[in-house]
Amino acid sequence: MLLTALELLGLVAFAASGALAAVRARLDVFGVVVVGLTTALGGGIIRDVLLGIHPPTTLRNWPYLAVCAATALVVFAFHPQVAKLRRAVLLADAIGLGVFATAGTTIALASGATVYAACLIGMTTGIGGGVARDLLLREIPLVLRKEIYAMAALAGAALVGVGHALLLPPGPVTVVAAAVVVAIRMLALWRRWNAPVARGSGDG
Numbered sequence: 076m077l078l079t080a081l082e083l084l085g086l087v088a089f090a091a092s093g094a095l096a097a098v099r100a101r102l103d104v105f106g107v108v109v110v111g112l113t114t115a116l117g118g119g120i121i122r123d124v125l126l127g128i129h130p131p132t133t134l135r136n137w138p139y140l141a142v143c144a145a146t147a148l149v150v151f152a153f154h155p156q157v158a159k160l161r162r163a164v165l166l167a168d169a170i171g172l173g174v175f176a177t178a179g180t181t182i183a184l185a186s187g188a189t190v191y192a193a194c195l196i197g198m199t200t201g202i203g204g205g206v207a208r209d210l211l212l213r214e215i216p217l218v219l220r221k222e223i224y225a226m227a228a229l230a231g232a233a234l235v236g237v238g239h240a241l242l243l244p245p246g247p248v249t250v251v252a253a254a255v256v257v258a259i260r261m262l263a264l265w266r267r268w269n270a271p272v273a274r275g276s277g278d279g
Contacts, residue, residue, distance in 0.1 A: 081253070082178065083142060085171020090115040090143040091157060092168055093208045094150035100212050104151050110211055111147030112140065118203030122179045125196055126186045165264060166257075169227075173256030176201030176228035177249045180235040184245075190236040197232030198225060201256075223263035223270060231256035 093114025097107040116133045123131035133139045150157050157164070179200025183193035202218045202225050209216040218225040231252040238248030262268070 081170060081174045084167055085174045086115045086139060086143055087146050088164060088167030088171045089204050090146040091150050091164055093204070094147040095154060095158060095164075096208060096212055097147075098151060098154045104148070107151045108144055108147040110208055111150065112143050113211060114204040114208040115143040115146075116140070116204065117207040118175055118179070118200040118205075121203040122182065122196055122200040125199070126183060126188065128186070166261065169257045169260040169264075170253075172201045172224070172228055172260060173231055173253035176231045176256055177235050177252040180232040180252075181245050181249050184235070184239050190240060193239075194229065194232040194236045197235065198229045201225075201228035201232075223259065223268050226270065227256050227259040227263065230259060 090111040094107050094111035096114075097110035102110065116131075116139065119133045120131040123129070123133075176197045178197075180193045180197025183196040184190070188196060205218055205224075206216040234252035234255060235245075235248055238252070239245065
């Protein structure tokens with residue numbers, strides 16, 4: 076129940092971030108909804124395709140689509156107010172990243188993937204929607220730039236992999252690993268940590 080609630084919170088956060096980006100790009104209401112849905116559901120769809128789960132889980136459960144579409148429409152209608160809740164959106168986004176990255180790893184392990192493959196699939200689950208969003212908006216994906224985002228997702232996925240190798244109960248391990256992802260992400264935002272870029276690249 077807790078993981079389901081956190082997953083829904085993550086979906087709402089991802090859909091809101093995608094919809095806000097689409098509003099800033101001056102897309103129409105249909106475009107805003109599409110980008111919101113893609114941001115929220117893209118990672119899970121990529122995960123299921125990689126694991127051979129057809130049709131993808133999020134496309135079989137209509138509440139996922141309904142929640143994400145409703146969130147995108149709310150953002151479209153009230154985007155000035157939503158934009159003011161930046162810290163709350165960032166926290167919810169971090170929670171979503173943690174939940175999706177760790178749950179994606181757990182699902183991959185349960186589907187028979189190796190620990191190595193499961194960790195990569197888990198990271199992809201967490202960041203896939205954001206990458207798809209940026210590509211739709213013709214931007215270099217945020218996770219490929221300086222921010223500590225993909226590395227936080229990979230750290231959480233790796234913790235789940237370690238727990239699996241040590242035969243620890245998957246439920247508590249997933250929750251703890253998700254919390255670690257949130258902590259890394261929020262600490263990086265607070266301290267303004269960034270991954271290094273090549274010297275002389277024109278970025279500082």
